[in-house]
Amino acid sequence: MGMREGKPASTTRTERWLLTLVEGMPQMVWRAVGNGQWTWASPQWFRYTGLTPEESLGDAWLDAIHPEDRGLAVSAWRMADTLDEYQTELRVRAADGRYKWFRVCADPVHDGDNTIVEWLGTSTDVHDLRQLQAEQKVLVAELQHRTRNLIAVVHSIFMQTISSAASVDDFRNRFENRLAALSRVQGLLSTSQQNPITIRSLLDLELNALAEARVAEQVTLSGPDTIIRSATAQTLALGVHELSTNALKYGALSHCGGRLHIRWYEHAANDQQWLCLEWNETGAPIAPEAQHGTGYGRRLIEYALPRQLGARTRIRFGADHMTCFIDLPLRRGAGEVERG
């Protein structure tokens, strides 16, 4: 190889073989003398940058390097003789004006006196790799944050369950059940990228886990397949868990004659879309304990949901019926970041 003006007439077989290799590999190949004075570059360079040989050879190639990385390119050349190698990563401008990251390496060719005659270099596209590395860093930080948050949630449930527990058995029961509900919703969240969480999937999951035997006979669910934000799912799922537990212990699902009707619909109010969920228990005496429960469920629905999710909630009790309304904003303003 060696001529920048096309192939010389009399190339040997080895030269043709090398030229095919150099011109066919995905990397850009170049030759340089001194401190980065290019004498030749392979067609990949000209194709990628859209530059001519005049705009590339000598130190003209520096112009295609991102202005922030030019210093890096030059300083790596200053070190090259001492280190006996040239290595750096920098952004190179493509023909369309966009920059991509390249890993640039060169090795010196020595003559018999061990003097450096020239440098043979390659520039490898590592743009996707760098982007993936950056994304991975963000993901790991987010994962760490979520893990801590989940521990804080468990801690919080623990504190509130223990402060209202009647006995150790009572505590164990309630705490285990709440942890199980939290774990179920994590299952939904873990696949929410592929399968967005709908209000129906959340209700189905919780009711089937707690009262599978009674669901077919006593529970009706009706409403559209509204997708809820994943930031909403965890708190809402625990709210549904408390309602379901209460219905099983003290309400409609504690008697075979009781009925639980859950219906939901979307509506627009105050310039935004809302999801209204109506939880209706009828046909069975509601035990007075239902009104108090441990207090945790009511607190969650009447106090926490409105604060975190901007929901409007109302719980009403009668002798043989119980109704809970949860009116949930579906989308917040554009300024809010979806955190999953």
Add this chain to the structure above:
Amino acid sequence: MVVEDDALVGMGLVCALEELGARVFWSTGIEDALEQIDTVDRIDLAIVDLNLHGGISTPVLDRLQAQGVAIIISTGYDTANIDARFQSLPYTEKPFTRAKMCGLMAQHLKPRAIPL
């Protein structure tokens, strides 16, 4: 005052503080918190989550500092994220035990909060 955007975490914190005898105001967002600071008569202590709905609670911390309120920062992130202005504030990583909270409160509550 509690500034915490996660309902489940916030509820536990409010509960724990109420059990200790405090009267607690709970905000879940920056605007909500700023409004509370302006309307509530006197705040003795604020426990502030550093990240609210993906944003940093800097405006809340600034307003609280301007009013001389004792602040405890709570965070699920590394403290490297904390602005230099707030580096000297006491902070605790979530979750924190009741003992840790009581300790921090005893240490940082200003004397006027203790009834004579």
